[in-house]
Amino acid sequence: KQEVTQIPAALSVPEGENLVLNCSFTDSAIYNLQWFRQDPGKGLTSLLLIQSSQREQTSGRLNASLDKSSGRSTLYIAASQPGDSATYLCAGNTGNQFYFGTGTSLTVIP
Amino acid sequence: DAGITQSPRHKVTETGTPVTLRCHQTENHRYMYWYRQDPGHGLRLIHYSYGVKDTDKGEVSDGYSVSRSKTEDFLLTLESATSSQTSVYFCAISALWDGANYGYTFGSGTRLTVV
Numbered sequence: 001k002q003e004v005t006q007i008p009a010a011l012s013v014p015e016g017e018n019l020v021l022n023c024s025f026t027d028s029a030i031y032n033l034q035w036f037r038q039d040p041g042k043g044l045t046s047l048l049l050i051q052s053s054q055r056e057q058t059s060g061r062l063n064a065s066l067d068k069s070s071g072r073s074t075l076y077i078a079a080s081q082p083g084d085s086a087t088y089l090c091a092g093n094t095g096n097q098f099y100f101g102t103g104t105s106l107t108v109i110p
Numbered sequence: 111d112a113g114i115t116q117s118p119r120h121k122v123t124e125t126g127t128p129v130t131l132r133c134h135q136t137e138n139h140r141y142m143y144w145y146r147q148d149p150g151h152g153l154r155l156i157h158y159s160y161g162v163k164d165t166d167k168g169e170v171s172d173g174y175s176v177s178r179s180k181t182e183d184f185l186l187t188l189e190s191a192t193s194s195q196t197s198v199y200f201c202a203i204s205a206l207w208d209g210a211n212y213g214y215t216f217g218s219g220t221r222l223t224v225v
Contacts, residue, residue, distance in 0.1 A: 034213045049213035098214060102152040
C-alpha cells in the first residue's frame with residue numbers, strides 16, 4: 001500500500017521568506033502528482049498538477065517538482081505572504097487512485 | 111468548486127440510522143470518488159465510480175455503500191451510522207482514471223456527526 005509522508009508537519013515563517021514543503025512516497029511508481037491547498041473548514045483547492053511526462057510545474061510564486069526515481073516531490077513557495085497560511089496536501093496517483101499525505105500546516109507571520 | 115456540489119454541508123444523526131450524502135457534478139467527468147478526512151489519517155478513499163452503475167471499493171469501504179444511476183450524481187450511504195463514521199466527507203471528480211490533464215477536483219465537503 002502506498003504511504004505518503006509530508007515533512008514538516010507544521011511550519012511557521014515570517015512574511016517574505018521562501019520555503020520548501022516536502023512529500024515522499026513509499027512506492028515511486030507515480031503517474032501524476034497534485035498539490036492542494038486546504039483552508040480551515042474548507043475543501044481542497046488544486047494548486048499544481050505534474051503529469052506523468054512532466055517533472056515540474058509553475059504557477060505564479062509556486063513551483064512543484066517531482067523526482068520519480070526517488071518518489072519525492074517538493075513545493076517551493078517564493079516570497080511567502082500571510083494569505084498563504086493554510087494546509088498543503090500532496091497526492092500521487094498509483095494505479096487507479098490518488099494517495100494523500102496528511103499535509104503541512106503553514107503559518108506566515110506578518 | 112462551481113462544477114461539483116455536495117449536500118448536505120452539515121448533518122447530525124443518531125447512531126444506527128441510515129444516512130445518504132449526495133455529490134453532484136456538472137463537468138460530465140467519468141470518475142467520481144468519496145473520501146473521508148480525519149485528523150492524523152489524511153484523506154482515505156471509501157468508494158469510487160468509473161461510470162454509471164460501475165463502482166468499486168476503496169481502502170475504508172466497510173459500513174458504506176454507493177450508487178451512481180446518472181453521470182452527474184454519486185450517492186454515499188452509511189447503512190447504519192456509527193460514531194466512528196463521524197468525519198468530513200469529500201467528493202472528488204476526474205476526467206481520466208489517473209487524474210491526467212485536469213487532476214482531481216474536490217467538493218466543499220460534508221461534516222457528519224454521529225451521536
